[in-house]
Amino acid sequence: MRKVALITGVTGQDGSYLSEFLLEKGYDVHGMIRRSSVDYRERIAHLEGRPNFHLHYGDMGDSMSILQVVSKVKPTEIYNLAAQSHVQVSFDSPEFTADVDATGVLRVLEAVRLCGLTQTCRIYQASTSELYGKVEQVPQNEQTPFHPYSPYAVAKLYGFWIVKEYREAYGMYCCSGILFNHESERRGETFVTRKITLAAARIAQGKQDRLLLGNLSSLRDWGYAKDYVECMWLILQQDRPDDFVIATGVQHSVREFCYHAFRRVGIELEFRGEGLDEQGIDKATGRVLVEVSPDFYRPTDVVNLWGDPTKAREILGWNPSRTSFEDLVALMVDHDMAKVAAEGAAAKVRTNLAEYLEKGIVK
Numbered sequence: 001m002r003k004v005a006l007i008t009g010v011t012g013q014d015g016s017y018l019s020e021f022l023l024e025k026g027y028d029v030h031g032m033i034r035r036s037s038v039d040y041r042e043r044i045a046h047l048e049g050r051p052n053f054h055l056h057y058g059d060m061g062d063s064m065s066i067l068q069v070v071s072k073v074k075p076t077e078i079y080n081l082a083a084q085s086h087v088q089v090s091f092d093s094p095e096f097t098a099d100v101d102a103t104g105v106l107r108v109l110e111a112v113r114l115c116g117l118t119q120t121c122r123i124y125q126a127s128t129s130e131l132y133g134k135v136e137q138v139p140q141n142e143q144t145p146f147h148p149y150s151p152y153a154v155a156k157l158y159g160f161w162i163v164k165e166y167r168e169a170y171g172m173y174c175c176s177g178i179l180f181n182h183e184s185e186r187r188g189e190t191f192v193t194r195k196i197t198l199a200a201a202r203i204a205q206g207k208q209d210r211l212l213l214g215n216l217s218s219l220r221d222w223g224y225a226k227d228y229v230e231c232m233w234l235i236l237q238q239d240r241p242d243d244f245v246i247a248t249g250v251q252h253s254v255r256e257f258c259y260h261a262f263r264r265v266g267i268e269l270e271f272r273g274e275g276l277d278e279q280g281i282d283k284a285t286g287r288v289l290v291e292v293s294p295d296f297y298r299p300t301d302v303v304n305l306w307g308d309p310t311k312a313r314e315i316l317g318w319n320p321s322r323t324s325f326e327d328l329v330a331l332m333v334d335h336d337m338a339k340v341a342a343e344g345a346a347a348k349v350r351t352n353l354a355e356y357l358e359k360g361i362v363k
């Protein structure tokens with residue numbers, strides 16, 4: 001049987017791991033990319049040139065380009081990962097976020113219908129734990145009511161429901177994975193985990209003075225992205241389409257993530273103070289290394305995400321405990337220690353980015 005996957009968002013963290021996973025399984029993998037004035041294909045550079053890996057230009061805001069790609073590729077599986085995925089940025093660009101993250105999903109579904117592929121193409125939609133938002137139940141499972149709490153989450157809620165609607169209205173095999181936060185050494189540098197691991201590495205190597213963060217008490221269920229892409233595939237291999245929560249079932253705060261990341265580079269942090277006055281202090285030297293800035297607070301913040309992966313474990317046979325929280329922090333920090341050490345001449349440029357991050361210019 002032909003195994004042809006189309007991945008939107010192929011240049012992203014998940015798109016790159018999923019490409020590797022599907023190539024390994026013998027798929028022809030097609031990725032949709034958009035034009036950029038700078039090279040942003042770092043995460044998939046090692047895959048380019050492989051005979052079964054193909055790239056096509058397209059944009060989630062442009063139905064015609066999506067239609068063209070779908071009609072050319074005739075995929076048997078579509079993984080719709082493309083999104084404006086940064087929650088804080090969604091407050092600055094709410095309309096763009098809605099267009100890409102909500103209407104974009106509709107464009108993909110309609111492209112499949114217009115190409116006459118409803119019976120042959122399965123669709124995975126990248127839904128999110130942000131749908132639970134201002135949580136109404138802890139931990140969250142497939143029955144927990146949604147209460148989106150950002151423009152990003154509201155857009156993703158549309159994506160979730162339109163996928164469900166097309167499943168019921170047209171009998172399409174389309175599903176949502178409700179994925180909780182998943183991180184990796186390929187995570188974007190302005191998500192909190194990667195911002196922390198890079199800062200810990202730079203501070204340890206004398207290339208950054210301090211780290212500015214927002215809400216340290218926010219709680220997340222953090223898993224490893226490489227483990228999570230397997231679920232995306234498993235969800236599309238079931239006899240009937242369904243939606244699944246994917247999470248580790250373990251919860252930690254941003255403060256704890258910070259503590260473990262700095263400990264990995266040999267710095268024992270002690271947190272003192274509260275709210276905006278809280279500081280992370282190097283116990284050995286008394287230096288203030290972590291401070292809180294209102295720049296990184298959100299107009300509405302989701303503060304208590306904790307997933308219940310029982311259904312995924314029982315039906316998909318997926319192991320949510322493959323990578324522990326401590327292992328995740330360690331692998332990200334070790335990667336960033338090596339990256340920062342190798343930066344050499346480029347270090348100053350990278351430090352400038354860190355400074356921008358610190359000043360809240362890039363969130």
Ligand code: NAP
Binds near residue numbers: 080128
């Ligand atoms: P990511 O690293 O931010 O990647 C997003 C991808 O979407 C990139 O390839 C990006 O392309 C692409 N994209 C953005 N706007 C586009 C547009 N207008 N047209 C075409 N492509 C566009 O995100 P990720 O962490 O891999 O997440 C993958 C998906 O899962 C996203 O839908 C995200 O919302 C969702 N999700 C993520 C998590 C998580 O914790 N990582 C959890 C739940 C759900 P460029 O490289 O050109 O920017």
Ligand code: F7E
Binds near residue numbers: 087127181215302363
């Ligand atoms: O924030 C707090 C922040 O930006 C996590 C996306 O992949 O996962 C991701 O969304 C928490 C929030 O991820 C900073 O307020 C504190 O409470 O790393 P984040 P996110 O918002 O959870 C979900 C599941 C997705 O679907 C999204 O696509 O950390 N926080 N200080 C901070 N966050 C950031 N970014 N920067 C800080 O300085």
